[in-house]
Amino acid sequence: MESLQIFWEELGVFKYGVIVLFVLSLIYIYQIIRRCVIVSRKVKPVDKQEHEGVSVIITSHNNAECLKKNLPSFLMQACDKFEVIVVDECSEDDTQDVLTEIQKDYPQLRSTRIFPDTKFRFTKKLAINIGVLAAKYDILLFSEINCRPASIHWVKTMESCFDKNTATVVGFANYDFSEQNVSNLRMFRFLRFLKMMVMSKNKKYIFGDGCNMAYRKSNYIQNRGFAKNSQSYLGYDNDMVRELSKFGTIRVTKDPDTYVIIDKSNKKGDINEVSYYYASKMRLAMTERLKIDSDMIVRLLFYITAICLIIFGFYPFYVLLVTFVIFLTDVILLNICAICLKQKKLFLTSFIISTIGFVYRVYWNGYSFFNKRKWS
Incomplete structure (x- = not known):
């Protein structure tokens, strides 16, 4: 000694x-x-006797090919009460023709449109707001048209995560491992989801994921939607998680039936999600950024x-x-x-x-x- x-x-x-x-x-x-x-930790089995209806809301801008490829996956869900609402954001391609064709086979598909002469620079939040107001069910489930559910039970399982105290549910979304040249993006999304799970456990609700998240229409209306930040592209998902956390619990689920697969895109002008993530962080207070x-x-x-x-x-x-x-x-x-x-x-x-x-x-x-x- x-x-x-x-x-x-x-x-x-x-x-x-x-x-x-x-x-x-x-x-x-x-x-x-x-x-x-x-x-x-193991996922607790869902024991929900009565299932609510779900309105799936997807926005699309000049993505006719993605609509053809992925929209049927959203429409063929094993759920009794659901609808899919596609909001066309000023598309100038064949989007309207594609939606008309698909509606012939799937009556649960509804669509609306924002015309190209709109004065809005960013139409994402406007499109979401239109979709929300058009929804007939209280649970709103959001994704992107360059995504597709990994399971036919996606809608039902995401809806099952809601109880009377749940405000928002965020699921996992990532690129398929068979895609080429997406390793860095897959790792980025994987680490981001891990961080969301840890922060949710710490009661710190900072980020959402527009590819796979759900919240209640009643809470959205009560919160006045994006009224606090309607003219910026940033925050259509993250802001809602933070704002709606005052209405109840934010749940991050890792149930495989809630997974969403993202298609790799080489489309010029697409949003860089890594840049979006870090730009979103720049808007936060220094104390929040230090926590993250x-x-x-x-x-x-x-x-x-x-x-x-x-x-x-x-x-x-x-x-x-x-x-x-x-x-x-x-x-x-x-x-x-x-x-x-x-x-x-x-x-x-x-x-x-x-x-x-x-x-x-x-x-x-x-x-x-x-x-x-x-x-x-």
Whole structure:
């Protein structure tokens, strides 16, 4: 014990670096283990006796081909009481003809249109508002036309997540692992969903997902829709989660029957969802942004402290060993989360993101800061 005390005194200023590294290691390990525990918990079976009707709302702008490909997947759901409302956002292609043809086979499909001479710069929120007002059911389920449900039970399962205390339900949406050149986007969406699950557990409701989320029409009307921010593209999903959280619980579900598959798009002018995410963060208060990035900040400080100790020659072998063990634990637990969410072929990408992911985040934060005007 005396020799340990002598060794501790001989460390000098290095002792503070050791303390910082130790504390950061504990916080880092706690965060990644807690994330894994939250994601790996079993889904509680749904026991709902009476099912409500659901209005599925989809907006579309010049996406006639996607309508042909994906709209039938929304219309062939195994649910007794539902409708699908497509709001055409100023399309100038064959959208109206495609909708007319599909309506012949699916009477539950309804459509409306915003004409191209509208004075709105962004019509997304206007289109959603039109769809909401046209809906005949209280539960509103939203997706995009470049998506398709992974199960015929998507509508029914998402609706089953609602009880009298539930305000919003957010489901998982990601690209299919068989798609080419989408590994980074798949990893981005996977990590974003993990963050949503953890933050929801912490009662911090920051983000939604326009590809797969639902809320009640009555709450939307009571909240006056997008009245607080109607002229910006940003916030058509995230703002609603934050605003509607005052009406009840925000539930993030990982039930496989609630999954939505996103089609890769090479269409010029499509919204860059990574840029959208970081631009949305730029609108938040600094305290909220720190809460969102707390895990990244701890990780960055941990690696900076470890690198400094190694550079100054403080037992570099042992510091490297500790760093490697924690890094390996992070990668392993991250891939356990991927398995729980049935996300294949993400091991290599997870390794790269865990190694140099902070560079990726810094780039997109900077990009969004200098390009924020295009969203407003």
